[in-house]
Amino acid sequence: MYNLDFKSDRSMDLVGIGRLCIDLNADQFNRPMEETTSFTKYVGGSPANIAIGAARLGLRSGFIGKVSDDQMGRFIQQYLQKNNIDVNGVSVDDTGAVTGLAFTEIKSPENCSILMYRDNVADLKLDTTNVSEDYIQQSKALLISGTALAASPSREAVFLALDYAKKHGVIVFFDLDYRAYSWNNDKETAVYYNLVAEKCDVIIGTREEFDMMEQFENFSQDDHKTANKWFDYSAEIVVIKHGSEGSIAYTKEGQTERSGIFKTKVLKTFGAGDAYASSFIYGLMNGWDLDQGMQFGSASASIVISKHSCSDAMPTVEEINQFLKSASISEKE
Amino acid sequence: MYNLDFKSDRSMDLVGIGRLCIDLNADQFNRPMEETTSFTKYVGGSPANIAIGAARLGLRSGFIGKVSDDQMGRFIQQYLQKNNIDVNGVSVDDTGAVTGLAFTEIKSPENCSILMYRDNVADLKLDTTNVSEDYIQQSKALLISGTALAASPSREAVFLALDYAKKHGVIVFFDLDYRAYSWNNDKETAVYYNLVAEKCDVIIGTREEFDMMEQFENFSQDDHKTANKWFDYSAEIVVIKHGSEGSIAYTKEGQTERSGIFKTKVLKTFGAGDAYASSFIYGLMNGWDLDQGMQFGSASASIVISKHSCSDAMPTVEEINQFLKSASISEKE
């Protein structure tokens, strides 16, 4: 069991904060990008994907972010609105920033890479003046994505949002989403990740991400110690993902749950984590048992990695249930 | 008549210097970019387009530029090579720069715009150490594109290339290609454009570009005075383009030629100038009369604006001749 007190008097369920980008996914698969000739445009960015996934599942979602003042930025805003995401927390940059881009290359289902455009991007221009205390206190939960910590002034905006959330009893989910290319060095990264994690209720990340955060510790690669470290601060649940080995969740109250992954026809690996997070959060916000939420997350991930996009492929409850009926899970111990 | 002494003992005809980029052209036309869903990838950048155009016409072409060390940069190099352009002058950036991008939006044939990604681009990282005196002296002509002057160290690389060209009797073409977004202010722009133009043999630009360069002068918008100003320095030919009104060419020896444009079914306006320049240069390098070269340039421009890409649409001599047979020119006085 776990103890997350979602306030019932809030008008929104989940507000994401951080990256709003564009994915440009190669239309031609199984070849290097030098040989692709066209790209399809999708909204992207980990917290954007999670917010879209949550909205598809029926959560009343909102977003705090910043978009460029051009066609790309307007496309993002319009897409969020079409997906029933409140955009009152989304600001428009006025400094000439651009929208971050991620060109995907799918050499094979197991060999995918991304070519990023992250110079002068609008999402990292989010600043403290763009973060409304009033907006945050209207929500049951806040989702923080670690990439938003990579640079000022976005970094400070996240800390301020976190302060407001704590002040108003908003449950905070922290999806680590560590992207080395965004950071100067891993010591700085660990400093900020730890400062945020100390104040969060639910922390979700890969084993490698937690390793990065533990570089100043004496223990290493011990999931149980990792979880306990954060239970000493504010965490109620810690989820550690092990790729194809599945994931493991710990609760402050002592529960441990493992979850495998579903076999599926994989097109690309992108988006699995975001799909998992959105569905797992959905489960928690509905008071489900941990194992049920984890299974729901794994199913959602399997659906997304079989499709071309991340955001646009986020499934509904019905799709996930349909998938679960026909799927066979490969459980790991 | 004009007096351009192309040295016959050179192994290349034309070396371009400057921008090597990617165009991402919307696959869906006649709508704002917010509503386009996919883009096709082409090599772009004015001097790249001119070099490709020149190579298609049979000129032995080379290039001095810098590409990113990623899939985009390798695509550019491969495309140049496929088009018989020597890439021994093309360097690979080692600082983490990206390839410049131009997303095109075709709302209507008359209403086209470009969304540029120009932060931290590899082409502007070209520096003096990348410019080989030996490479330049192997060519009959050097083509300078003004955008390469927009920032250091590319700016200094161009000045050095220009010095080498003058030292070795390489004829210098200056395509103004002024893009306001690349510059801090128009006074700085004019300073550098003028410093380069003083040393060039052939200067090609729009009336608006020459206006920018003449902001410190007492005369304005007088094509004849514009041309004479540069004849007092090194110019032999000055071409001033007036959009749909056609263009006008002056020679130091006193000749004036006007040229109209051909009627065609326009898809977009991009690429017209680059097509014109490559074909006009081809004419000059073959010793054609001015009017013949201008007509050839106008035909080439008409072909390119009827197609989806700029670079990939550059015509061969046969295509231009075929076009000229069937075309009716709308001459302007």
Next chain:
Amino acid sequence: MYNLDFKSDRSMDLVGIGRLCIDLNADQFNRPMEETTSFTKYVGGSPANIAIGAARLGLRSGFIGKVSDDQMGRFIQQYLQKNNIDVNGVSVDDTGAVTGLAFTEIKSPENCSILMYRDNVADLKLDTTNVSEDYIQQSKALLISGTALAASPSREAVFLALDYAKKHGVIVFFDLDYRAYSWNNDKETAVYYNLVAEKCDVIIGTREEFDMMEQFENFSQDDHKTANKWFDYSAEIVVIKHGSEGSIAYTKEGQTERSGIFKTKVLKTFGAGDAYASSFIYGLMNGWDLDQGMQFGSASASIVISKHSCSDAMPTVEEINQFLKSASISEKE
């Protein structure tokens, strides 16, 4: 009473972290700087001054900082060593940074100002790799100066030092030392000051500095509420300074002490806070009663503001006792 557990098994008493600079104090007083003709050179920077003051009083002091690789940096290192401060934690910059400068202008004792040189300064280049866990755990106490939070990578170095201090039971003093010119905006400032203050044992600042930190709170300018806020985190003692009105200290255990200032012949106001902090810390580390430490601090401040320098004027215990014998305090309620 207060409860600060200084570990007795440490080889150092106090390690400062942050700014190491040069003061250039006008040799001519009571005139604008336009009319001064020469300057005398001293080591400066708030934490440097406090460390020097503490060393003069007999505390075994050390420092974590970064100096420029030039004559100014070497002068600072030599001066610290002459004052019996361990410099094993002081790194030398290798990026071409300079030493920060503070030119003082003394128009009158009440009208002093500083002209700062803070571009590309070595002290703010301190980074996480320069912070040794081993060094910090050798000390009873760590002194953090807020200005070191103003920019990366110094900011992250301070957070890391703070983590190490907490891990090893090192008592942390936080001298707010807020200098608006070092920061982008006061929201960012408050975010970082609060993140640090949450983990500190003793917080010392002016009323204005605490106001800056409380801009997201609903209360304001209430010393008691200010103190209580930090007692909810880690603080044991909070000292709030009110300029010529004296200062007030609160302890977590409920004690409140007020202290006035001593009348003296003032030359300039600089250095009063640093002298106060070093002597007050000396008192705490000797287990003195709060009021005794505060009086000692006020006496030290009075001595320093009657002299030309800050660092070089830091008094010994004997000097302070001598001063106290002859001084009459103007107590405020």
Next chain:
Amino acid sequence: MYNLDFKSDRSMDLVGIGRLCIDLNADQFNRPMEETTSFTKYVGGSPANIAIGAARLGLRSGFIGKVSDDQMGRFIQQYLQKNNIDVNGVSVDDTGAVTGLAFTEIKSPENCSILMYRDNVADLKLDTTNVSEDYIQQSKALLISGTALAASPSREAVFLALDYAKKHGVIVFFDLDYRAYSWNNDKETAVYYNLVAEKCDVIIGTREEFDMMEQFENFSQDDHKTANKWFDYSAEIVVIKHGSEGSIAYTKEGQTERSGIFKTKVLKTFGAGDAYASSFIYGLMNGWDLDQGMQFGSASASIVISKHSCSDAMPTVEEINQFLKSASISEKE
């Protein structure tokens, strides 16, 4: 003989453009800076020194530059005015820039060095909008100092001033004043120095400075070839300085003059070149024979290097004549 047509109808004789700085000269000599304790403040910067020197000799001088909006900037303006230099061309920075500083270290008369503060300096913020065509055309001559070319926007401001000077028949002196620390690399440096030198009437520099400018040439270290190169452009006189060996001047009309240096009691070597330039220019503007001007320059240099400051030590005509009466020159062949 030489042919410099100074227009008689101008209200100013000489306008300098470029660096306005502060020298902080160690009050203690013959020791490393770590051991100096105080500094005296003077106006500094090569073109400032030359303008001050010229004004002391009676030339009606003006200046185009930018100073910081603080006590240092105001001190510079006031000092220039006290020395009868017109400051209508001096702008005040509004971006928070500081005044450049030069701390001098005099270990011995032969071993002097400078510690520079050149980050975010006001003098390099001079931009094209600060350069008045009207101001320049009021002067007989313009003095360009090469350091002003080291960065944008100052670089473009110099090119614009040069254009205005050429347009209005203002004679242009180019004092090379090359400081490696201000530049990215020597190829860029050479590019810009050459672009300016091509348009100047009188070029004054050391052999090492000309070597830097000739790195793309096939000849080297040949004074005569150096001079001839510039006679092919616009130069009328080229002066090449060989340190203690004296200097050599060439005219376009074929004259060659050598000049030695005077024996004097040297305090420091700074300022010799600026004193020489101001007095040599004075000679040219009075129509003196080359050798007379060179001797006057050498005498002025000897006076300055025997004193503590550069700017403040600039001599009057009477002082130089007095010196010449008693001096014995050590002529070199």
